Amino acid sequence: xxxxxxxxxxxxxxxxxxxxxxxxxxxxxxxxxxxxxxxxxxxxxxxxxxxxxxxxxxxxxxxxxxxxxxxxxxxxxxxxxxxxxxxxxxxxxxxxxxxxxxxxxxxxxxxxxxxxxxxxxxxxxxxxxxxxxxxxxxxxxxxxxxxxxxxxxxxxxxxxxxxxxxxxxxxxxxxxxxxxxxxxxxxxxxxxxxxxxxxxxxxxxxxxxxxxxxxxxxxxxxxxxxxxxxxxxxxxx
Amino acid sequence: xxxxxxxxxxxxxxxxxxxxxxxxxxxxxxxxxxxxxxxxxxxxxxxxxxxxxxxxxxxxxxxxxxxxxxxxxxxxxxxxxxxxxxxxxxxxxxxxxxxxxxxxxxxxxxxxxxxxxxxxxxxxxxxxxxxxxxxxxxxxxxxxxxxxxxxxxxxxxxxxxxxxxxxxxxxxxxxxxxxxxxxxxxxxxxxxxxxxxxxxxxxxxxxxxxxxxxxxxxxxxxxxxxxxxxxxxxxxx
Numbered sequence: 001x002x003x004x005x006x007x008x009x010x011x012x013x014x015x016x017x018x019x020x021x022x023x024x025x026x027x028x029x030x031x032x033x034x035x036x037x038x039x040x041x042x043x044x045x046x047x048x049x050x051x052x053x054x055x056x057x058x059x060x061x062x063x064x065x066x067x068x069x070x071x072x073x074x075x076x077x078x079x080x081x082x083x084x085x086x087x088x089x090x091x092x093x094x095x096x097x098x099x100x101x102x103x104x105x106x107x108x109x110x111x112x113x114x115x116x117x118x119x120x121x122x123x124x125x126x127x128x129x130x131x132x133x134x135x136x137x138x139x140x141x142x143x144x145x146x147x148x149x150x151x152x153x154x155x156x157x158x159x160x161x162x163x164x165x166x167x168x169x170x171x172x173x174x175x176x177x178x179x180x181x182x183x184x185x186x187x188x189x190x191x192x193x194x195x196x197x198x199x200x201x202x203x204x205x206x207x208x209x210x211x212x213x214x215x216x217x218x219x220x221x222x223x224x225x226x227x228x229x230x231x232x233x234x235x236x237x
Numbered sequence: 238x239x240x241x242x243x244x245x246x247x248x249x250x251x252x253x254x255x256x257x258x259x260x261x262x263x264x265x266x267x268x269x270x271x272x273x274x275x276x277x278x279x280x281x282x283x284x285x286x287x288x289x290x291x292x293x294x295x296x297x298x299x300x301x302x303x304x305x306x307x308x309x310x311x312x313x314x315x316x317x318x319x320x321x322x323x324x325x326x327x328x329x330x331x332x333x334x335x336x337x338x339x340x341x342x343x344x345x346x347x348x349x350x351x352x353x354x355x356x357x358x359x360x361x362x363x364x365x366x367x368x369x370x371x372x373x374x375x376x377x378x379x380x381x382x383x384x385x386x387x388x389x390x391x392x393x394x395x396x397x398x399x400x401x402x403x404x405x406x407x408x409x410x411x412x413x414x415x416x417x418x419x420x421x422x423x424x425x426x427x428x429x430x431x432x433x434x435x436x437x438x439x440x441x442x443x444x445x446x447x448x449x450x451x452x453x454x455x456x457x458x459x460x461x462x463x464x465x466x467x468x469x470x471x472x473x474x
Contacts, residue, residue: 010286011299046283046344049247062248063427064338065383101301101351103408104341107283111344129394146302148466155468157366157457164404171340171401190300220394229385231392 001032004091008039008098008109015189015197016144019204020097023142026208035087039108045080046111052078068118077118084116093138093211094178096168099189100145103164113172122176130221132177139178140211141169142204144186161185162217174219181214238269241328245276245335245346252426252434253381256441257334260379263445272324276345282317283348289315305355314355321353330375330448331415333405336426337382340401350409359413367458369414376415377448378406379441381423398422399454411456418451 007020020036027034037044050056053067054076071077072085088094098109105113117123122133145161152161162169162183173180184207186200207214224232242260246253257273264271274281287293290304291313308314309322325331335346342350354360359370382398389398399406399420410417421444423437444451461469 010301013298040284040286046348047277048338048343048345049277061250064247064336066427101285102347102354103404103412104347106285107344107348107351108285110339110341110347111283114338114344117339151466157462157466157468158408159403163400164408166396166403167340167401171395175340190303225394229388229394231394 001027001092002090003027003032003034003093003095004087005034005036005095005097006039006109006112007036008106008112010040010106012041014099014144015186015201016097016099018201019142019144019186022201022205023095023097023208026205030209035091037084037087037112039112044108044112046108046114048111048114052081052115054078065119069120069124072118072120078115081115081118084112085118085121088116088134089121091137093140094134094173095140095142096173097142098144100143103158105168117172117176126222128175128177128222129219130177130223132175135177135179137178138181138216139173140181140214141165141173141183143183144189146190147187149185149187169217170219174217180217180219181211182217238264238329239327240264240269240271240330240332241324242271242273242332242334243276243346243349244273245343245349247277247343249278251336251381252423252438253334253336255438256379256381256423259438259442260332260334260445263442267446272328274321274324274349276349281345281349283345283351285348285351289318289352291315302356306357306361309355309357315352318352318355321349322355322358325353325371326358328374330377331371331410332377332379333410334379335381337380340395340398342405354409354413363459365412365414365459366456367414367460369412372414374415375418375453376410377418377451378402378410378420379423380420381426383427384424386422386424406454407456411454417454417456418448419454 005020005023009016011017024034024036048064050062053071055074057067057070096109098105127133151157154160158164169180184204226232242257244257248254261271261273285301287299290308292311294304294307333346335342364370388394391397395401406417421441463469
């Protein structure tokens with residue numbers, strides 16, 4: 001299996017950064033081939049802009065997704081984007097590893113998505129959800145946060161954490177066709193003693209080792225919607 | 238009323254950018270004082286990093302929220318962050334105006350939140366949701382998207398758009414104490430003819446003019462949770 005880990009934490013000594021290294025070690029021990037995009041170490045530029053396109057379909061008015069599609073087709077996307085697309089397309093499993101900032105990804109990772117998940121290759125027309133461009137690949141979100149586990153759940157103060165991460169899990173990964181594995185969350189990390197952190201890291205290593213058996217989340221399938229994407233009766237009931 | 242519009246679109250001629258200018262015009266006609274942070278025009282840096290802190294509480298290990306709290310208290314945050322905090326604190330209404338990228342904010346706006354919504358001033362300890370640091374202020378999300386309106390709703394293919402925007406509406410704006418007004422969405426914008434766009438812009442101008450009557454969304458209140466943030470019986474029922 002070819003694995004791409006996209007990691008985004010500003011502190012190389014952080015628990016999140018250790019998780020990235022643990023995942024590399026466990027996956028390589030299993031014989032998988034692992035690539036890492038460490039966005040902070042790369043100084044990755046997260047700002048989608050006109051500068052991302054060597055040629056413009058319309059030089060006078062920027063519609064970002066349109067230029068993405070055209071730039072990808074013609075091979076004129078900025079080299080940092082093209083390199084990341086190549087890594088994602090080559091992988092069987094994409095791992096996004098990050099600390100949760102404002103119940104979502106840090107901006108540097110959001111911008112990696114904005115710039116790399118290009119129209120045409122990742123989605124387009126009716127190619128989304130189970131028909132998305134990345135179908136056949138798996139994706140796994142592994143994240144740390146300050147909050148405690150009991151703050152999340154059906155009646156908890158913040159509701160379900162997977163609901164907070166819906167734009168990522170459903171709106172991005174499932175939308176582009178990935179099979180989205182159940183996420184791994186390390187709760188309350190900045191406030192834990194070393195022994196408690198060690199226990200979570202050991203549990204994480206176990207989850208990495210058992211990834212092949214990890215269940216996937218469920219998302220919409222296009223066959224439950226008509227050509228204009230209105231729900232069919234069965235889906236609406 | 239003092240209004241801060243934070244606008245994030247890479248194309249100054251875009252419909253989204255016109256919305257920002259329309260909001261300024263209508264609000265100023267009503268006698269309000271309006272400031273605009275146009276993040277692309279400012280070249281705003283969205284990447285949270287060690288460089289955001291002139292002094293470090295811990296120079297050897299970066300815990301971003303801890304350094305934010307300390308840096309804000311000691312007045313040693315990077316000047317671009319300090320300037321934005323001052324604008325938000327001074328406003329009665331914060332408008333976030335942007336094109337929806339991946340069912341959320343463009344990275345440049347996510348990073349504005351990551352860097353500007355500092356621990357201590359915006360939230361901290363038990364100061365969140367209705368007790369958050371921004372209580373007494375209103376926030377309004379005004380966004381454009383490519384999707385059509387019927388793709389969103391209880392049985393629609395993407396579910397509710399406000400559910401997709403939950404980390405922003407609830408996890409960020411409500412969390413920090415803002416009263417969050419019902420968002421305004423401009424659907425299918427890149428694909429509309431000029432007449433249809435004009436009709437949406439006119440409707441938007443009307444909504445801006447009627448903001449004082451705009452209903453707010455409902456979110457958790459701390460009084461429904463105990464000291465450890467477990468739900469009280471009434472909230473769990």
